[in-house]
Amino acid sequence: MxxxxxxxxxxxxxxxxxxxxxxxxxxxxxxxxxxxxxxxxxxxxPDYLTKQFRKWRDESGVYDRLQPRERPSFHDIRALGIMLYFKAGYPKEYIMALAGHATEDMTNHYIDGHEQQQPLQVAAGLDISTIDMTNINWKDQRIPRELAKLIDEEES
Incomplete structure (x- = not known):
């Protein structure tokens, strides 16, 4: 401490x-x-810290240029801290203990959910001839029915 x-x-x-x-x-x-x-x-x-944080944040004038709804909340600052500890290489167990989280899922929510996703450039370069179609379970419920029907029609 x-x-x-x-x-x-x-x-x-x-x-x-x-x-x-x-x-x-x-x-x-x-x-x-x-x-x-x-x-x-x-x-x-439970909401006391949130209200006091808002009060003192607004009294400080630091975020006067932003609309009240755009100003960071106690939760936003806490989430930023959790993510920064993770980016600095601290183990999740340490971050969980520091944040008082009971589950790793909650810590993951803070780590994964507070950083803007960057676009990924892709190219549709799949060569279908390299896929062994016999190893695909066409009855799998996750395969769209329309696609599975096409395969069934070819086999008939």
Whole structure:
């Protein structure tokens, strides 16, 4: 844990707000609905970090040139970090632990789903005479029926 993160954790641990949760805050006001939604009065709800990130991002003015819906979210920054760790060569197990993911599929979603696909130049240069047609299962359900019918007609 680096110094900035340790300082934040240390502040949370030594906080005068008594709460069993590491990430917590004393609410400015509490009503019955808020209390019913929380496991502890000072616990934060899942969208708290998202809302606070948005608030401080907008207050900083860094993204004023962008429309509010175009500005990066907490999730966008988190996804970028996960992808950068992967691009830097860190093992997926390490990234999973850092991100708190329970499954490799979730980590793969962040790695695979947040980078724009580049077009691939191709040439249709298949030489059909190089294919052994006897090794193809023409009854395979994935082969379009129209194509399988053509093969059946040739055999008749």
């Amino acid at each position: 680096g110094d900035p993160l340790w300082d934040a954790v240390s502040d949370a641990i030594t906080s005068t707000t008594h709460c069993p949760y590491l990430i917590h805050c004393r609410p400015a006001r509490m009503d019955r609905r808020d209390l019913a939604a929380k496991p502890h009065p000072c616990a934060i709800l």
